[in-house]
Amino acid sequence: MLLPQAADSRLPLLDLRGGSPAALAGLVQPGDLVVAHPDWWRQVAALGMALPSDVVGVTSTAPCPDAVAQALQDGGLRLVQVYGSSETAGVGWRDRAGEPYRLFSYWRAVGGEVLERARAGGTPERHGLQDRLEWFGEAAFLPAGRIDHAVQVGGMNVFPAYVGEVLALHPDVLACQVRLMRADEGVRLKAFVVPRPGADDAAGLRVALGEWIGKRLTPPERPTAFSFGPKLPRGPGGKLADWIIDAWD
Structure with a gap:
């Protein structure tokens, strides 16, 4: 930030970044x-x-x-x-x-x-x-x-589609969708995951995916909430739709 100087004196400047x-x-x-x-x-x-x-x-x-x-x-x-x-x-x-x-x-x-x-x-x-x-x-x-479909997380541009591609590379993920949380859910990304047949332990998969993205994504890119279901949420017209985190395990 640049501030003008008045005469020969400097404007007082307080750095509040380290405080509440x-x-x-x-x-x-x-x-x-x-x-x-x-x-x-x-x-x-x-x-x-x-x-x-x-x-x-x-x-x-x-x-x-x-x-x-x-x-x-x-x-x-x-x-x-x-x-x-x-x-x-x-x-x-x-x-x-x-x-x-x-x-x-x-x-x-x-x-x-x-x-x-x-x-x-x-x-x-x-x-x-x-x-x-x-x-x-x-x-x-x-x-x-957005034209490039980026969203802001913690002041950084992140791309939910790219995050979804990284999650989809996990061997236990059949399909997934990543979105920015709703205003009442938080300010980070969330992910809806369809596990592959046989990957029925949601709690274990949640831990495994956390470790997976921890090695491949920056902190702002990492979803902080995972929902699991047999198919991706879709609206009446068949388009991918948003979901409420607490409505899914």
Whole structure:
């Protein structure tokens, strides 16, 4: 994070990464700027703490759930959500839950998912985005789903399809599906596994799969909940469907 310097003095900067979000209430002062990621803000919202007036929060690296942003807003915090990626940095911002993002002034849209960035004294740079965007005029938009089917886990891009392929390589797995957990289930990946005939010990298979992915996937990629059944969940039209973790062994 870069902060401007006022005259010859440096702005005071506190690093809260090693502490609990609960400590924020005793540290923050009117006029402060607090920069964090959505999961950290989710914990702050769950505490329901009262913050001083004129405090601004910034969240980026992953989408901030509207319910979290609204809870913080109801508590008096102005939360600025920044949309972007590691390739583009910040593209747009908003400070109201559910409202469209506004493009930063140095970006302009040149196609549905292509943006052009102005460079001082240089040739503009074009960048393709990882999300489909729904546009509201020339400078306001809402993300409308990933193009590359990645999801955010712990601030990292992970690919459920790839994780499913790794799980399917296990000799006791006949088929599997991997998805991001529902909001009421958690913030990690979950997997539904159809065991091969003869692999009837769900508890043993759960342990074996944990060891399997522990050697082949990074921590954000590893599902933290496994469900087992005779066939993958499907909707009325036959398409793969979501499932509730607690409804399956």
